[in-house]
Every structure is written in structure tokens, then in C-alpha cells.
Amino acid sequence: MEISGADTAFVLICAALVLFMTPGLAFFYGGMVRQRNVLAMLMQNFFTISIVTTLWVLVGFSLAFGPDNGGFIGGLDFMGLKGIGQGITENWANMWAEGNVTMTVPELAFMVFQLMFAIITPALMTGAFAERLKFKAYALIAVLWSILVYAPVAHWVWSPNGWLFKLGALDFAGGTVVHINAGIGALVIALMVGKRKGWPESPEMRPHNLPLTLLGTGILWFGWFGFNAGSALGANGLAVQAFVNTHIAAAVGALGWVVIEWIKDKHPTTLGAASGAVAGLVAITPAAGFVPEWASMVIGLLAGIVCFLFVSVKFKAGYDDSLDVVAVHLVGGILGALLTGVFAVKGVNALGSGLIDGNAAQLGKQALAVGATLLYSGVVTAIIAIVVKAVVGLRVDEETEDVGMDLAEHSERAYVLD
Amino acid sequence: MEISGADTAFVLICAALVLFMTPGLAFFYGGMVRQRNVLAMLMQNFFTISIVTTLWVLVGFSLAFGPDNGGFIGGLDFMGLKGIGQGITENWANMWAEGNVTMTVPELAFMVFQLMFAIITPALMTGAFAERLKFKAYALIAVLWSILVYAPVAHWVWSPNGWLFKLGALDFAGGTVVHINAGIGALVIALMVGKRKGWPESPEMRPHNLPLTLLGTGILWFGWFGFNAGSALGANGLAVQAFVNTHIAAAVGALGWVVIEWIKDKHPTTLGAASGAVAGLVAITPAAGFVPEWASMVIGLLAGIVCFLFVSVKFKAGYDDSLDVVAVHLVGGILGALLTGVFAVKGVNALGSGLIDGNAAQLGKQALAVGATLLYSGVVTAIIAIVVKAVVGLRVDEETEDVGMDLAEHSERAYVLD
Amino acid sequence: MEISGADTAFVLICAALVLFMTPGLAFFYGGMVRQRNVLAMLMQNFFTISIVTTLWVLVGFSLAFGPDNGGFIGGLDFMGLKGIGQGITENWANMWAEGNVTMTVPELAFMVFQLMFAIITPALMTGAFAERLKFKAYALIAVLWSILVYAPVAHWVWSPNGWLFKLGALDFAGGTVVHINAGIGALVIALMVGKRKGWPESPEMRPHNLPLTLLGTGILWFGWFGFNAGSALGANGLAVQAFVNTHIAAAVGALGWVVIEWIKDKHPTTLGAASGAVAGLVAITPAAGFVPEWASMVIGLLAGIVCFLFVSVKFKAGYDDSLDVVAVHLVGGILGALLTGVFAVKGVNALGSGLIDGNAAQLGKQALAVGATLLYSGVVTAIIAIVVKAVVGLRVDEETEDVGMDLAEHSERAYVLD
Amino acid sequence: MKQVVAVIKPHKLDDVKDALKEAGIQGMTVVDAKGFGRQRGQTEVYRGAEYEIEFIPKIRIELVVAESQLDAAVEAIRSAAQTGKIGDGKIFVIPVERALRIRTGEEGEDAL
């Protein structure tokens, strides 16, 4: 089958943009931890690229997009990328045709675009258990999680034979697969590894370098265009729609967060603007290719406000989600997944129609997808964490926490300033 | 009408690049202020994205590109992006046909590409009144300026029915609309808000983080390819020409600035290289799609030298333009706009021909466009500033200036280093 | 001749990505030097853009890609970009046809894409003689090296009439032209300028800002997609292959370096992850468009391990290669060039076949290309360094080394923190 | 009046401050410091090159107290800063001849 040059150019550049998001995330998170743990944060994120890339090529891609096994997981036919090439084979085209999807980019382009999603998803979790999870434990978790949690859920939702795909659950660019999935996993691990020493009372737990966090925000925003618009898998009107929606939700998300905190806390903050933008981006992710522009405004605004309000829950509930992965990704992801079921309209994308388009049932499907992801990811992550705890332990010792993980775990110091 | 996949891919990626420029600008500026005000600087820039995006979708785009009212401003037909979609309607195509422009990308792609310009323009101003303008005042100024200044001037120059467009004034990517417009607005506000405490004698007014400024420069340069080449609105020979001219002018602009300062001040500086590159980029903006490569060299070189020399004017004239928005954007923009009238040749772009191409009249048109922008933007910005001053006040109090805006206005500290 | 919109879009964006790598490199290096020399590092890199751009437009492009003179160097026909335009002339097409290359992007697009390579190559050298080479000396070296070393070697390998091109040596994106070339040049200059005061015993020689280095790594990785995939000069299957190989080698390179250092030094480090990724990227550069994915894994892994092990050589041999340009670029480049001769298979790219594809002779050709580059670049760089030493001197004085080059050479201070 | 100079481990600052507050001390001035002593620093490794860093991050606290509060202050610091591990730091006491509050010009113990 013919490949489209324009679509290939677009998807490749979008894949590069999505890869750039993981360093972006590293800086976003790295700026928020204490100075003594910034390198540990960067390391967990950068190293995720290595781990997931290796596994994805060897087996992960095949598990996610290989020939279906009961809607739950792909087969091993594509292990080591066997049969995945520079063009589009009939075999490949037929597989997608079953889901009414027409592929116009080389198989390897699809593979690598999807790989970038597989990378950032476990990386998102690192914010929750920051400043105390052993590097060794993280590496092991990333290996297991990537295969046992990410690949199956990606299969359910994005493989043409996945059970949620067939059910008609809508997830344009990863509300369930990426954000809810990572968000619930992050919560489980954060609970199991326990609170940081001194949390929450110590004034030490302030971000050590907010400009670094803002840099991360800028890169994330930039890369997210690749994430969402690239999910159209072609340079077409739908990609444009997703692009526009993504931008609007990010901008309005920041507005929402800043305005609500301005009212509540008396000050508009840069961290608030950054957080709100990311919240908006998270929430629009599943919806980007299904809803009209005004709905993106609503989704962004709600995400900014709801995620801000949810941050305080951790203080009440007493779980130490260091960098608010739960409030931003889990809550933002659920919000976005459900609102996709509300605001999707056929006029934007023939494939999806929600409550306001007269299809109330869609909301149920969305809720089911959310629930299934929560349950599966939550349980399997817990098992993984138990296993990892048994094998290498989860938490660094107290001295490491005092001295900082950069020195103790990585023998490095982030800044040597005169 | 058919859209072109290649052009759509190109314009979308370019729009992402232009969006990335605003964080880039934030770092460029943020590195140059004192540590205590860096977050305030970042906040003003990031928040501009939120404000302008919201307004542009609601009304700004319509005012700039909606059906014409006397060449001065667009109508409200496209409010809330009504009728702006994933394709190209006949209506839309016809409007552009009047200006002999053929659109090959979805309406929404054009909308969002233009939005990124609307965002960065007020953000450019923030450098002039840095370290003392209240955040509340800035937010209000951004709202009013974006609607009352930016939208009309964009309409004049880029709408097929704008009076400057019809007159034949050349502005490829925003010499008047973006740089002169922001430059004069910045000067007016800087004058009205007054000098920083201690300016210019205090040695405190040194850049606090030049690597951050260089990061901003790198991002701006990278993004500017989207700004200028993307303004061809397609992946064609003209885009390539604009791309090449942009790069040359930036490189030679840096060379010019560094060499002249090396001679005058005895030292070549990194801030000089960064400033010269930006000066070159500013000056080539209106010319990028009209002039040959050698002319880009001349424009870049002149920009580097002239802008450097102009910086000292503020000390003599006594206005505190904190980060030299006037010397770089206003002066660079005027230089570029006029030199476009000199160096444009039909061989590069059939739409424009300047002095060296035997068309002396073009220079007059360019001067008129410059003058009209200066006058309109200058006056309306002054009115806006007066109104904002009356409503919320412009300037932070003395204690805030001492303690820093980060703490006083945003309750945050940029760096918490051990 | 027709140009392809998709290919043009792709190559332009890739050129922007490659340009972005030079600031990325500046941060990668800048983070690793001591605080007092970070600006000098950034300056050398940023200023390279200015110098090389100017020269390339005036004469470098013509020397590299102008009509051939005996396979050794191009003629002056394209000086000042004469005849290089927005389309594809018959003349140009014919020249490439001799090498069986079909061009589908405007001449100026090819020119500017190649320019970005010409920029980063001398910039790569700056890491070796960091913290002690006079800026004036560097500027002069960059001028001479860019014309006398880079342009000829680029001609040999990439011009359709270059002797190595004709010989059939394979270098997809610059293993010889960029990395070996810069690596050997860097070594020669580092030897001639001598060790830094206090090297290697002083604990002062630690990286001053590793997050900055990691930022550089992220940008380099991101930009390298443009470097390697863009070298396919079109948005096609081969570009996708190169993209995928590039990413795999980077990821596995980081894995290799981290694992070997974890075993040897007991700690996995962020600088190791960053270094390994770059080593993998360097090694895959010549191979990206010739080898299958599994071979990229092998190449990346070997690069990570071999480059790590080679770092220690400088301590034994006693040469002060400040930031390991030799271990990473020279060794990584040679490794990649030779392994291309091993792993190239016709199934990936009809133009190349190596040892495992039954063509042992290819390895000899690769070795010849490596040897020729080492010899030519080594000798000519030495002559250049001798001349520059005689004219302006190479090394800053001792006081400058103590106080730092930022203050002494550039009159600037990187950070002014409260 | 006496000046008490204490060098402590960075993560003990909050505890020391609280202990001093409890002991009725109203003010102190701290700076980030690096200490050299018996305690061995963490080894740092960059690309395989090991650096034994002999200077270890410490906090230097300085407070001027009335004679009558001296023992309480020293004891507060000692007990709050002690971990029992090498590197806990030192307390030095130095005589002070004058003290003055800049805001009011008050002198002597009133200035503290």
C-alpha cells in the first residue's frame, strides 16, 4: 500500500515532539523537588526512555498491537519488530481495516509514535513517589509495569481488536491509556512507599527551581501538539482540530487554575499557571479529536479548577503524592475521559458522539473504560510493587533521604556553584 | 476546496514552533532580570498565552480576519470561531481570493497559526517594563491591547481587505504587526510606569542567569523558523527562501553585534551574541519572503550594529526600558520594514519589489505602514495605560520592588538552593 | 523539476531541528564545565553558528557541493549561493543524477540543511579544549577549520563526485564528516593547548550544573531525529527507518553506559545516561539509514560500553580532553563507521550492504574512509592550530584560568544569585 | 553577652531552631557552609572519575545571647543537633563587647 509523504512527515515530527516531552517532564518534575533530589528525578525520567524503548522493540509493541488475543492482549507475532517495516503490508492494513482505520504511514512510523507514548506513561508516575523511591526499585517497576500494565491497556483501547476499542470507548490520545493508567499506578506506589520524612509540615518541601519547572511546562506544551494532533496519524483536518483543541484547553486550564487560586490563596502563581496548563492538556487528551473548540474551553476550565481543588485532598487523606500526579493526571484524566462522552459530536469526528449529541450511552462507555483502567492498573501495579518490595525494597534509607538521593544513589551533585 | 496535506503538516508544525517561542521569550527575558523578579517575568509571558488564546477564540480572530469594515477592522462574523472549520469553505476561499491569496490549509490551521503571533506580540512588551509593573495591571493591559491594538493592526496588514494590505505595504511575517507594534507599546508603558528604583546606577541591575537567557535565545531562533517560513503558509519554495533568510540574518545579526561591541567595549559577550541574533531575527521578519540571501546578510548586519548602538540611547534619554525592547524590537522592526522596501525583488517573490528592483515607491509605502503603526499603537497604548492606571494602578510599591515581585506578587521563590 | 511539498516540509523542519542541536550542545557542554567558564562555553558554540553560516553562504557550500575538482573539493561556481534557488534546476538535478540521487526539495533547502551540519561539527570540538582556549583563537580556528577541513571532507563523502562517495563508503548522516572529523580535530587542539591548571587532580573540575547538561541531552536527542531522519532528504520509508534506528541506539546507548558504570563504579549516574545516549547517537549516525533495528540495538549498546571504557584512557595517556570529545565522538564515530560496514543490509537500503550481507569489502571501504578522515583532519587541524598559535596564541593566561573565562574574556558573570 | 557559633548538619536546622525558640532565644543568623573535619564526604563520580569531596555541606548558626541564656542556648543546640554520628559539628562561644539593634539603636541585651 502507498504511504503518504505528508502524513509520514507529520507523524515523524510528532513522534519527535512526543519524545521531547519526557525530558520536558523531567524538568517539570525536577524543578519541583528539593535540590538534593533533582538528579534522581531526572534520572528516573531519562532512564525510562532506555528501559521502555528496549522492551517495546523486543516485546511491548507486539503485546500492544500484535494480532489479538480475546481483546485483552496482542500476540507475540511482532516480537523484535518482526514484519514491521518501512512500508505498509497487506497484513498490517487488513488488521486495521477491521477497526475501520486506514493507515497511511509506514508501520515503523506508527510503531515509533506509539513507543513515545509508552515511554512517557510510566515516567508520569515518577512525580508521585519522588524523593524516596530507590532507583533500583523504579527501574524494576518500569520494566514490569510497561509490560504488564501499559501494553495490555494500550491494546484494549487502541488496537482495532481491543475490547474497549470495539465497545466504542473514545480515547483520542490517551486519557485512559496514559493519564488514568499512570495516575492510579502512581497513587498505589506512593501509598506503598509511604510519606517523605517531614511531610507535610517541613517548609523544606518547596520547589527548588521553578524556572526549570516552567521550562518543562513549555516543552510539554510544545510536545503535546505532537501527542494529540499526531494521534490523527495524518496531516488532515482532524489533526488541525486536535491541535486547536489542545492549545485552547492548555491555555484555559492555566487560566482556570490561576483564577481560582488567586481567589482562594490571594496570589496568582507561576506554578499554578504551569500546573493548570498541564491539567488542561491532560483533560483534553482523550477529547482532542472529538469535541468542538468551545467544549475544549469548558474542559480546560474545569480541569484547571477541579485539579487545583483536588490537590488539597492529599493533605486531608494523608497520602504523600509528592508532585500531585493524582490531582493532575488521575483526576484530570478521568475528567477528560468522561467529558469526552459528554461533548463529542459527529460534526467534529464521525467516529464519536456524546451526550450533547444525543448519545447518552457514550458516557456509560467512557465510565466503563475509566473503571476498567482504574481496576486493572490499580491491582496489577500493587502486585508489581509488592514483588519489587520483596526483591529489592522500595524505599531509600533515612540517611539517604537526609543527604539526598543525588549523592547517595547517583554519586552526583546537581549544582556546584562558587 | 481541497486542503494540501504537506502544507497542513508544515503550518501545524510551524504553529507549534511559534507557540514555543513564548516560553523561549520568557527565558530570554527571565534570565536578564534580577533573581527576585524572574518568576514575575515568566508569569507575565506564560499568562499571556492564556489571556490571548481565550480572547482570540472569542473575538480577536474575528476582529483581525473577519469580513472587512472599511479596511480598518474585521467584523464579528467569526466570533467564537463560528464557521471556521477543518476544511476550506467557499466563503473563506473567496475572501482570500480578493487579495489574490490561495489558501491550502484548513481554516482552523490558519486561525491557530495566527493565534501564536497574537500571543507573542504583547509578550514582547514585558521586557520593557520588567521588574515593576503590577501583575494585575499587566493582565489588564494584555486584555485590552490584544483587542484594541493587535487585532486592528493585524487586520490592516494581513487581512486581504486591510488598508495596508491593499496599499501594497509588505510585511512578510510581522515587522509592523508584531515588532513595531509591540516596540512602541512597550516604550509608552515603560515611560508611564517610570524607572526602576536605583536605575541606572545600581550594579544590581545585572542579568541573574545568562544561561537561561541563552536558552531563550536558542528556543527563539528555533521557533522563528516557524514564524517566518510558516508565513508562506505552505511547504514551498517561498517557505524555503524565508527559512534561509531568517537563519542568515540571525547569524549575521549576532556577528554584527559582537564585533561592534568587541571594538567599542573591548569584549565580545554572550549576551551580545544573543541580542544580535534576536535583532537580526526581528529585522528579517518583514523581509524574509521578499529579499535575496545577500540582502539578508546586509539586513542582519545592520540590525546587529544599529540595535547595539541604540541601546545607549535609553541612558541618555533617561527612559528605563529594562530589557531593551525599544532598541531591539522597535528599532529592529523599523529597520526591517524599511529595508524590505529597499531589497525586495520580484525574482524572489512576485508580490513585492523594492528600491533596488526599480520601485522606489515601495519605500514610501513601507514608511507609511511604519508611521501608521507607530501612531496608532502609540496612542491607543497610552490610553490603555491611563485607564489601567486609574483602575488598578500600574506600579508595585517600593517594598515590593525591594523584596522582589516573585515573593510579593506571586508568593513564590524562584530558587531554593541549599 | 517538480519539488515535493511533503519532502520540503520534512527537510525544512529537520533543518530547524538540527540548528536547535547547537544550542543543545552548548548546554550539554556548558553544564559540565566549572561555573566560571560556562558562558565562554556557550559563546563558543553560539558564535560558531554566526561564523559558519557566514562562510557557508559565501564559499563553504560551494566548496562542499559545487562542481567537482578531482573528487577532492567543489568548485567556486556556487559562491554566494549563486544559482542556488527556490526550485530544482536541471543543472542541479543532473549533478546529483551522476550519483544516482534524485532531489525532491529546493536547492536552498538542501543548502540550509547541510549548513546546519557544517555548524555543529566545529562546535563539537569545543568540549575538548574547554576552559582554556582563548575566544579569539577559537574564532580563528572555526573560520579556518570550517573551510579547510569541513568543506573538503563533506565533499569527499556526500558530493556525488566526492572520492569516498564514488568509492562507495557509507556514511548516512555524518559518522566520518561530522564525528570523526570533529573528534580528531578536537584531540589535536586539546593536545596543543595543553592541560588545564590542576587537571586531573583538582576536585574543582566537576560539572557545575548537571540539569543544564541534561537539558542539552534532551535537545540533542530531539534534534538528532532531524539530523539522521532528515538525511533521507524526504519523508519516506527510509527516513522512518533512520528515525527508529536513531532512537533505539540512543536509548540503548544510555542503557549500556549506565549498566557498565553501575557495575564498575557502583552507581548509575545521570551524566552517564546522558553520555551514553549521545554515544549511541554518534555511533548510529553513519548507520541510521542502512541497518535493521536489531543492529541499532547492538550498535547503541557497544557505543555505550566502549565509549565509557575509553574515557579513562585520557587519564592514563595524560591528555586533557575536558569533556570527552575523543571518547564520545571520535571513538563513537569510528565504531559507528565500521559497524555500518558490518551491519548494512540491502533489505534496509538498496544502496548499502555490509559484512553480514555477504559484502566483506564494505568494511575495508569504511576503514579507508575512517583512515582518510583521521589523517586529513588530524594534519590540517594541527597546521591550523600552529598558525593560530603564532598569530593570536592559543591559551588564556593563568590568571584568566583562575578567575574564569567568563569574566576575563567576556566581562560577564553567568549567575548573579542573591 | 556571648556569641554562640554552631556548625551543624543541614537537615538539623529546623530542629535546632525549634529548640532555641523553646529556650527563649529570639534571633539567630545562619549561613550555608562547607565543613572539613573527621567526617568523610560522599564520593562523587563523573564519567568514571572519582572525586573524594573533603568539604561537606553544613549550616553555620550564629547567635548573640545574654550571659544568662548562654547555657540554655548551648544545651538546646547540642541536644537538637546531636545524631551521635560523626560530623555532628561544634559549638563555639566567643565574647561580645557590644550589641546594637539597628532599627531602634537600643544597645546591650535589649538589642538581642
Place this chain on the structure above:
Amino acid sequence: MKQVVAVIKPHKLDDVKDALKEAGIQGMTVVDAKGFGRQRGQTEVYRGAEYEIEFIPKIRIELVVAESQLDAAVEAIRSAAQTGKIGDGKIFVIPVERALRIRTGEEGEDAL
């Protein structure tokens, strides 16, 4: 000879330095410090979590002066650093037994 240690507000450093220069003082050494005292710190807020920061940025100045210059030095600092608002800081005077200029080996008041 006496050592004068002054803790002042950061933005007053330039004024104090100028005042000391005028008073004929030739040298001083300053470090960035954080002060704890009666002055309340700015509250910081990160994602809704409020932090009352008890340590406030200060500058610690230290200068050794001849007996004869002591009063002039103290007065110069006091008047230049005073804003009248809480947190202006303190001045302490401590006896010095020896002073030595490293460059020349000069001792005593000649070393200052």
C-alpha cells in the same frame, strides 16, 4: 582592634558599603545569610500549600577596624541600614587579638 558583625537587609548593602567608605573603612567581607528574628517572613504558596518561611534573606557584613574607627563604623552601618521597620538587623562588636595581611605579612592595624 574590633570585629564588627552586622546583619542587614539585602537591599541596604550598597548604602552601607557607601557609608563605610565615607567613614574611611577600607575593607569588609560579606556573606549571604538567612535571619531568624521578630520579623515575619513572606508566606510562600505552592499549589495551595502555604509555607511560613521563618528564615529571611539577610546580608552578614564583617569588618575588622581599629579601636579608633569603631564608633564611626558602627554609626555608619546603623544610619545607612536603618529603615525603621522591623528586621533592620543587628550590629555586634567582638574583640580581635591579631590581624594579618596575607599579601605582605603586615600585622596589626596596618593589616586592615
Place this chain on the structure above:
Amino acid sequence: MKQVVAVIKPHKLDDVKDALKEAGIQGMTVVDAKGFGRQRGQTEVYRGAEYEIEFIPKIRIELVVAESQLDAAVEAIRSAAQTGKIGDGKIFVIPVERALRIRTGEEGEDAL
């Protein structure tokens, strides 16, 4: 016991530390400082605006020593820190009344 305060050029820290070690000194505490004195600072230039920076980076070393080691310590610092160029810095000696090791509670010279 005496407190020795030395202000030196930053790049001399390692030499001074080594000299003190050789002289048998077991501990010291250092902070980054900025010095004002006869030495002229490097002029900085930003976009053509020149700043004469009067404060120059220095290192402040502080060590408490037994009377018996005082001269050795002062001499070690002096000889290691001396470059002969202006700005080499100063050494001051201040009386110390008490010293205490936090870890063990040891007092006096045993605490050093």
C-alpha cells in the same frame, strides 16, 4: 583557644586546606563570601552598560585552634594563600571561651 578567620582567594582554598592539614589542623568551616577592599573587581559589561563590581568573590575560612597551634595555623594559611598580588586577603584572630563537640559533648581543646 582562638578562632582564626581568614579571607582568601577562592582558587587558593585547596592549597590552604592542604597546608592546614599538614600543620595538624583537623577541622575548619568555610563559606562563600564577597570581599570589598583595595583590589579592583573585574568590570562587567551587559549590552554596553559597564558595571564596576566592588565585591569580589572570596572564601571565608574559620577554624578554632588550641593556643599551641595558633601560630602554625596562621603561618600555614599565610604561606599557602599568598600570591603576592593585591587581594590575597586577611587573617584575624579572635578569642574563644568555650568549644564543644556536639556528637560527644566533649569540651575545650578535646572538642576541636
